[in-house]
Amino acid sequence: MLPEVPTETPSRRSASRAPSPARRWLWRALLGLALAWTAAHFITLGSPKWGPGARHDATIFGQMIAIAAFPVLLLVAFGTRSPLRGSIIAGAVCLVAILAVTLRF
């Protein structure tokens, strides 16, 4: 006697038609890119305010941090299991960088 196949179980054919996550990953990558780029830009922009010494030195320091931070933030925003968690981490860094530019201290 053949076992009964429940109707909810996806057949091999329908499983092969499962949508590829590539489209979702593309959006995640674009979001990560936007967040990482914004953070890096505002880190450079704000560095004369919080950076060391002369404006020239502070700008260089900001660019050093921005270039190191960009790939890390993009990978964090894209790589975490939950898309929301990665975006929140990168977004928080972004927000701090923006606040460092806009707030007067």
Next chain:
Amino acid sequence: MQDTLRTRMGWLHAWVGFAAGLVLFCVFATGCLAMFDTELTRWLQPEVPPQTGQFSPRSLDHVLPAVQDLIAQGEKPFITLPSVRDPYLRLQHHDGYEFLTVPYNPQTGDRLTARATAGGTFFYNLHYTMRSGIYGETIIALAGLALLVTIGSGIIIHLKGLVSDLTLLRPFAARLRAWLDVHVVASVPFLPFIILMAYSGTFIRARTLFPPVSYTTSIENTFRTSVPSGPEVPEKPTARPVAPLPPLAPILSEAEQTLGAGQVGFILFLPQSILVSRTDASGPLLTREHVDFSPIDSHVLRHVLLPSPITHTQQLLDGLHYARWTGPGMRWLYFLSGAMGAVMFASGSVIFLMKRRRQSGHRLVFRIAEGLAIGSIAGFPIATLGFFWANRILPVGLPDRPFAEGHVFFAVWALSALAGLGWSILYRPFQGWKIQLCCLAVLGLLLTPLDVATRPGITLFHVPTVFAATDMVALVLALISFQVARRL
């Protein structure tokens, strides 16, 4: 496809790596060549004798009339002093595309008769601008950022098997497996070098991506400088009378009291000052410390040295990237590491195409991608060898000879890319790869006979070895490309 960290990173690694990889292949290849730009200039000017006399500061004054001519044309010329790498005085200026160089005898100051050439600095300029000015710099800086992302995702993918994969090289395994082994073996041992180059290279051009002002202001400034509000500015500055320059020997002597004996690298002539700058070979810090003199009465205007810790860090990054302070051994190590970087991009691009050929091989986008890969991976070395061939074949008296060499380079590259695209679109990519790799092998193999046939005063055992080294590298490249064409 499962949604795991490894698959996500694999997807990012593949797409970002392929998109930037074709540009980065050329950047790493030109970086390798730029490592020996001075030596390549000597190969490209074979009339210049290999040995010369000791440097005499009085010889500088014999170069001054030529300097004044260039200043009158609105250029900013500079004289590079003799060094261990290059025993000649050289008068140089940047024509908007590349540094043009004229050699002078360091003892007498007499101009040496040598063919005009774009020289080894052609590859240096190509390395960071692709001869497209600020746009090229921006594209390459973007590619540098993409490389950092690709490296990060690649490390995450291979984290578990990083060490075990290193010991695996199976050149006779299935093609995909073999290419993957090549990719890992070419990248993992050289990761510190590649990360250093990616970070420092992107940092050097950071102002193009992350300017210290908002993008709106930055764009406004760009338009403000490119569109003058006043009357139209002529493209070429008109010739203007230039006051006679003071003797350079006393200036050099006074500058050496500040910079140290034998520490002067070059003398730059600006409208308001003469800059005597420290040699880049003085140490790992690329300080560009300089003493400025008045061009009227040669009194000291100022001494410029940026001593802060941040500036020192920047100078160290610059110094490590340019590696002008290193000896020949370290330069060869840089060359090998850069070449392995280029192999990493080439093998990565090949893997990307192989993995998608079955599913997407019929699509036009795939065909174009493969055509571009052929044009980049095979076409760029062909164009490079074409440049060397043009240097020896073009008539010595040809007007605008340096431009002609550059035009040959780009024409060969464009032809190669078009041929690659054609073969790929006609569903014969393997034929495209094979033909171009065979062309590369032939050009490389025949470079030595060409060098022997066209170099004046050739001897079997000669000093220096720049000719032998260049010919040997071309020969090795030819043998490798022949073997790859055979195995395709």
